[in-house]
Amino acid sequence: MAQSENVAAVERAVEQMNSGNVEGYLELYSDNLTLHGYPPGIEGKEGATAFYTAFRKGVDPFELTVDDVLEDGDKVAGRYTIRGKHADELMGVPATGNDIEVTGQSF
Secondary structure, eight states: OOOOHHHHHHHHHHHHHHTTOHHHHHTTSOTTOBOOSSSTTOBHHHHHHHHHHHHHHHEEEEEEEEEEEEEETTEEEEEEEEEEEEOSOBTTBOOOOOEEEEEEEEO
16 A cells, blocks of 8 residues: 555654654644643744753653554544653653653644
8 A cells, every 4th residue: 555645744754853853853743733731831833842852852762653643634643652761851850760651642
């Protein structure tokens, strides 16, 4: 089965995030995006860039994997997992050195 352009875009975004290019990752998203499930007030690409940059600093090594991708026309939903070590301050919590695993969805 041929891979759709939407699924290919998600895979490119994941590659960008895993390589440390947060802005490249966010190219997939609308300029007026809102992050839910994180500290409140993360709006737009500027806010998301700051949040994800700090998050990647707190988790090292950082690995984002996509567990499932569903699409309907021009809409794409993905279920993902982030894994790594809590290597630096993360959302106000000092580094613990513990393994972390965060799951979520993006639409």
